[in-house]
Amino acid sequence: MSLSVRVRTAVAVVVAGVLLVPAPPATAAPPAEGPPTAGSAATEPARSTLVSPCQLPTPVTGWQHEGPTNYATWLPPSGTVRGIVLFVDFTDAAPVSGERAGRTTMFGAAPNFFTQSSYGALNLQLTFDTAWRHIPQPHTAFAGYNTSFSAQRSYLAAAVAAANSAIDFSLYQIVYVVPPKSAGTFTNSPAWVAAPGGGVTADGVELRHAVTFGQDVDYWGYKILNHETGHLFGLPDLYSYNNSDSIHRAVGGWDVMGLISGASPDLFAWHKWKAGWLADSQIDCRTTTGSAPATLTPLGTTGGTKAVVVHTGGNTAVVVENRQVSTLDVASGCFQAGVLVYRVTTSVFSGGASPGGNVPPIGGPFPVEVVDRTPGSDVASCSTAEKALVNATLTAIGHTVTYGGVTVELTATPGNDRTVSVTVV
Ligand SMILES: [Zn+2]
Known part of the structure; x- marks a missing residue:
């Protein structure tokens, strides 16, 4: 089947709400950042051989999902990962003075997010090009860059060609492309992942991981780089591709792969485990019925047990983690520290896209x-995007939630650690 059709259809659902007005108020529905065209990457094989019994099997998909990551396609999020940030202008769109410096300052804050979130396991090094490189075409020639893998590839190839005399692309694993603010064609900021053989070749290497930024970076700020780069690492969107006023109803502001501007953007323990930033020994894996305690260290600190994962069968798990204000969080009434419980599944993919379908389902699940x-x-x-789930956490001893046969009770609060009793029936 045509993967590009699948992607094009998905984008058409979302893009209607993307065209931005300047500086929307904080309470406005945020713009949908748009699904990555990574759906055009090579289809991954189904995998059922898992290291931990709490990992989830992955059906065949070309989308990002919550199962173990296939790093033949996606970029491994460990060690030093180098990205080049290109600035490109057009025959009909030029930057204003100071624009490149402003973008450089903004995105310069993004690597620290990954350093903190990964406990130092990932060192993203960004190199900012020192000049605007000229693409000898109007920016409108690239309309559709966010609707198909091939159109986005064409834009990336034009940017790489424009910069190639000045940049040694063999030094980089990721290409980020930034247009001037006057290039209104570029609205949102999709990530792009090519299967081996489908990338853009320059300086003897194949470039297969990129992000083409749009004007929504002015709404989201630097963390859109973290979100989109998360896609390059194989992390799925946690908001809904169904464009409605409650697209963030699944996780609110509790993970940057959901609401980028949320008060609690650190990545879920599940994502950190998937990324290899947490060891299997830091996951308290439960596969049988019964009740047992666990003491969880805060998600934002190094070391200790970070999550209880209950494999509830098939493609689904229930995860328990301890969210205390970290350096990545915004301390406010919109961050209620406590024990957070969530359900993970590999039965649906990025943004709620369904296996085998070419249209993401409306209304989830997620x-x-x-x-x-x-x-x-x-x-x-x-x-609006966060208010329903801000108070999802267990914040006082005796607080309890039950989901899918799993009951979690907060039983003690030693320092910033949290002790829970997890009962599986
Ligand atoms: Zn996304």
């Missing part, structure tokens, strides 16, 4: 869904 301790209770002072 790769991850937070289990809300206080269903129907919003924190009205928080953003």
Whole structure:
């Protein structure tokens, strides 16, 4: 089947809400950042041979998912990963003075997010090109860059060609492309992943991982680089590709792969385990019925047990983690520290895309869904996207949630650690 058709259809659902107005108020529905065209990468084989019994099997897919990552396609998120940030202008769109410096300063904050979130396992090194490189075409020639793998590839190839005399691309694993603010064609910022053989060749290497930024970077700020790079590492979107006013209902602001501007953007323990930043020994894996305690160290600190994972069967698990304010979080009434419980599944993919289908289902389910301790209770002072799940956490001894036969009770709060009793029936 045509993978590009699958992607094009998905984007058409989302892009309708993407065209931006300047500086939307904080309470406005955020722009959909758009699904990555990584769906055009080579189809991954189904895999059922797993190291841990709490990992989840992955069906055949070309989308990002919550199962073990196939690094033949996706980029390994460990050690030093080098990215080049290109600035490109066009025959009909030029930058204004200071624009490149402003973008350089903004995106310069992004690597530290990964350093902190990965406990130092990932060192993203960004090199910012020192000049605008000229693409001898109007920017409108690249309309559609966010609707298909091939159109985005054409834009990437033009950017690489424009910069090739000045840049040694053999030094880099990721190419980031930044257009001037006057290039209105570029609205959102999709990631792009090519299977081996499908990339753009320069300086003797094949470039297979890229992000083409749009004007939505002014809304999201530097963390859109973290979100899109997360896609290059194989992480799925946790918001819904169904363009509605509640597209963030699955995880609210609890992971940067959901709401980029959320108050608690550190990556879920599940994602850190998938990325290899947490060892199997830091996951308390449960595969049988019964009740047992666990003491969880805060997600944002190094060491200790980070999560209880209950494999509830098939493609699904329930995860328990301890969220305390970390250097990545925004300390406010919209971050309620406590024990967070969520359901993970590999039965659906990035943004709620369904296996085998070419149209993401409307209304989920989602790769991850937070289990809300206080269903129907919003924190009205928080953003529309976050307010339903801000108070999902277990914050006081005796607080309990039950989901899928798994009951989690907060039983003790020693320092910043949290002790829970997890019962599986
Ligand atoms: Zn995304």
